[in-house]
Amino acid sequence: MSTSALLSPEKVALLRILTIGDLRFKPFSCRHFNPTTTYTMHRCLRLTEILTLIFSFKYATSYSELEPPVFQEIKERDDALHKRTLASLARTCKLFSGPALDALWGELDDFAPLVRCMSSNLWYVDGEKMTLRRPVEASDWLILRKYATRVRVVVLSVHLSARFNNELLGVFSTLCPYPLLPALKELHCIADQNWNIALPFLRSLVNPGITSLSLPFPILDGVFGISVLASLSEMCPLVQRFHMVDSDNMTLMESLITFPQLRRFVWSSRACSTMTNLACSWKHLQSIEFCMLDEQAILRLADLPSLKEIGLAIMSPISHSNKLSVPHPVFRSLTALHITAYDLSGPISLLEMVRSPLEEISVLLPRIPSPDALHSFYTTLSQHASPDHLKSVVVSVIDRRENFELANASAVNPQMSGISYATIDIEMVRDLLHFRRIERFTVGGDFDNFLWNDDTLQELALAWPNLHILQLGDGTGPPWTTPSRVSLRGLTTLLKLCPQLEHLTIVIDAGVVPSVQELGEDVVCNKLIESLTLLNSNVGDSSAVATFLYAILPRLVHIRPHSHLKSLRWIEVSDYLLGYALERETRSGKLESMQRLSELQRIVYRQTEFERTLDPSIVENRSNWLFSIQ
Numbered sequence: 001m002s003t004s005a006l007l008s009p010e011k012v013a014l015l016r017i018l019t020i021g022d023l024r025f026k027p028f029s030c031r032h033f034n035p036t037t038t039y040t041m042h043r044c045l046r047l048t049e050i051l052t053l054i055f056s057f058k059y060a061t062s063y064s065e066l067e068p069p070v071f072q073e074i075k076e077r078d079d080a081l082h083k084r085t086l087a088s089l090a091r092t093c094k095l096f097s098g099p100a101l102d103a104l105w106g107e108l109d110d111f112a113p114l115v116r117c118m119s120s121n122l123w124y125v126d127g128e129k130m131t132l133r134r135p136v137e138a139s140d141w142l143i144l145r146k147y148a149t150r151v152r153v154v155v156l157s158v159h160l161s162a163r164f165n166n167e168l169l170g171v172f173s174t175l176c177p178y179p180l181l182p183a184l185k186e187l188h189c190i191a192d193q194n195w196n197i198a199l200p201f202l203r204s205l206v207n208p209g210i211t212s213l214s215l216p217f218p219i220l221d222g223v224f225g226i227s228v229l230a231s232l233s234e235m236c237p238l239v240q241r242f243h244m245v246d247s248d249n250m251t252l253m254e255s256l257i258t259f260p261q262l263r264r265f266v267w268s269s270r271a272c273s274t275m276t277n278l279a280c281s282w283k284h285l286q287s288i289e290f291c292m293l294d295e296q297a298i299l300r301l302a303d304l305p306s307l308k309e310i311g312l313a314i315m316s317p318i319s320h321s322n323k324l325s326v327p328h329p330v331f332r333s334l335t336a337l338h339i340t341a342y343d344l345s346g347p348i349s350l351l352e353m354v355r356s357p358l359e360e361i362s363v364l365l366p367r368i369p370s371p372d373a374l375h376s377f378y379t380t381l382s383q384h385a386s387p388d389h390l391k392s393v394v395v396s397v398i399d400r401r402e403n404f405e406l407a408n409a410s411a412v413n414p415q416m417s418g419i420s421y422a423t424i425d426i427e428m429v430r431d432l433l434h435f436r437r438i439e440r441f442t443v444g445g446d447f448d449n450f451l452w453n454d455d456t457l458q459e460l461a462l463a464w465p466n467l468h469i470l471q472l473g474d475g476t477g478p479p480w481t482t483p484s485r486v487s488l489r490g491l492t493t494l495l496k497l498c499p500q501l502e503h504l505t506i507v508i509d510a511g512v513v514p515s516v517q518e519l520g521e522d523v524v525c526n527k528l529i530e531s532l533t534l535l536n537s538n539v540g541d542s543s544a545v546a547t548f549l550y551a552i553l554p555r556l557v558h559i560r561p562h563s564h565l566k567s568l569r570w571i572e573v574s575d576y577l578l579g580y581a582l583e584r585e586t587r588s589g590k591l592e593s594m595q596r597l598s599e600l601q602r603i604v605y606r607q608t609e610f611e612r613t614l615d616p617s618i619v620e621n622r623s624n625w626l627f628s629i630q
Contacts, residue, residue: 047095048099052102056106086100086101087104102150104150105148106150106153107154111154111160114147115164118144122134123168129162129164131168132167141177141178149181149183150183153184153186153188154186154187154188154205156189157190160197160201161198169198169201170201172201172204180205182207185211187206187210187212188212190245199225203228206232206235208235208238211284212239213239215243216244216245217244217245220271226274230277230278233278237282237283238282239282240282240285241286242278242287243289243311244275244290272297273297276296276301279304284306286308287308287309288311290310295318298312298350302330303330307333309334310331313340315341315342316345317348318346331356334356334358335356337350337360337362338361338364339364343373344377347363351384354384355384358390359389359391359392360394361394362393362395362396362442363377365395365396365397366397366398368397368445371424374395378393378429381393381431381432382431382434382435387434387435387436390438392438392441393438394441395444396445424452425456428443429443433464438463439468439469440467440469441467441471442470444474452507454493457490457494460494461498465499466498468500468501470501470503470506471503471504473535474505484508486508488510488512488548489514490508496525503529504533505533505534506533508537508538509537509538510538513540513541514548516547523552524551525552526552527554530557532549532560534559534570537570542570543576546573550580558578
């Protein structure tokens with residue numbers, strides 16, 4: 001009796017899948033199964049593909065820009081270890097060599113490693129610049145090609161003109177006998193001190209396969225830079241993502257306010273026309289972030305069928321006549337809209353034209369708008385967005401605690417001179433409460449009246465149970481004139497109704513601390529939140545508040561209050577929470593995990609640095625107990 005006669009049709013098919021070498025998928029019905037027919041499916045992952053996945057994996061840890069040098073050293077050490085490991089794997093055997101080199105050279109943040117891989121008698125370091133020692137020969141290009149063909153992403157974080165001799169950049173940009181980085185898919189760079197030298201080299205990196213480009217604002221300053229932009233439509237026709245940034249990755253408004261000299265060319269009709277023509281020439285464009293565009297340029301972009309994400313600056317509302325001249329709908333595929341504006345009138349006028357499955361919208365303003373303007377914005381959004389799609393609504397202002405000179409902005413728009421404060425309450429957002437899929441809601445600014453209470457907060461939580469991020473204010477203004485009416489009980493209700501909440505910024509009144517026993521058996525409300533921003537919140541007994549917060553938020557280790565005197569009491573609460581966390585981690589043995597220890601260390605550092613800005617004396621006696629743990 002044959003094997004197929006003893007086995008069910010399903011088992012015979014499975015047996016063939018496990019034993020046949022060249023397997024290709026062909027769907028079949030067991031009712032029509034023929035044991036004599038070879039049923040095949042697609043080939044499984046090959047060994048090289050599996051090795052590529054393994055070698056590409058890198059232990060990832062979040063490193064904040066606020067971390068001290070010691071954590072930067074840890075990051076650099078981990079990166080160096082990862083690269084040494086890949087280099088060792090590449091030398092192990094021929095089978096490992098290709099996948100390991102692909103992972104090692106896949107992403108570069110500096111061009112220097114490619115120069116170093118060439119013959120040591122070809123180059124030398126003169127001061128701080130790499131310089132050619134002799135002419136480049138054909139054999140040198142062959143060595144370079146072995147590694148350069150593996151580079152897929154370039155994120156330049158250095159000034160090329162300060163890193164390399166002009167002659168070296170010129171040779172590599174003009175004399176290479178083949179495309180320098182033929183496999184390059186993403187190119188992201190910052191502004192350079194000498195564009196006349198750096199820009200030709202960057203242009204030599206561009207190839208037809210590039211899908212993502214990030215270029216700095218200063219490229220628009222001059223005929224040469226604009227000419228390079230104009231040539232990109234033919235040089236890289238497959239671009240899907242194109243962003244304009246500056247050297248610090250600032251947003252549009254931040255750059256315009258901080259660097260007034262940018263305004264003279266971001267408004268130029270030549271730059272505007274070039275960028276618009278460039279965007280409209282890319283048939284696969286999905287994401288774009290521009291600087292200043294006029295109305296006609298915005299309306300041209302609105303017709304791009306593949307555009308899913310756009311970031312732009314709107315200086316004034318779109319005129320009614322231009323709205324009527326455009327057939328609806330516009331931005332048909334748009335899912336994310338990021339706007340920089342002087343006030344909400346521009347974003348509102350653009351929203352009135354949008355008919356798309358919008359999922360995200362964010363607006364950056366120089367100051368908090370009036371309650372009427374906010375209400376009008378949210379009402380317009382509710383009328384032109386779909387409750388089935390909208391997930392993120394963000395209205396934020398430039399933080400005046402940073403080094404942005406709002407005084408400069410008054411020279412551009414007189415309406416920006418002067419400072420005013422506003423009131424925040426649930427009436428602002430009532431039109432959005434039927435959008436059940438909201439995951440992020442942010443309204444930042446200088447609110448001097450926080451008119452929420454336990455009932456209105458519960459109403460919001462019931463409407464948006466999928467919240468991940470909730471930010472009601474940002475504390476950039478003076479202390480609130482009206483104390484918050486949100487109690488710790490109200491906070492508990494919010495956390496229970498929104499179990500996926502990860503980040504919360506709110507004002508509460510923790511003067512009265514309820515008993516933990518009153519919460520019942522299900523005390524824990526959230527296991528995701530590790531940090532709370534409580535702004536100008538009132539606080540009572542610090543020990544009792546910390547005990548209550550630790551009971552409902554067992555992973556909470558950090559409280560970031562508003563920068564005024566009440567913060568000193570919240571610092572005590574944070575100290576208690578850190579002690580509870582250390583005790584818990586020690587008791588459970590989790591301190592053996594270096595990742596968790598690193599997280600606690602970073603939180604202690606951030607908290608200590610913040611406290612030092614308030615009053616240096618309050619941290620003089622703080623113990624470094626957590627940092628001393630090995």
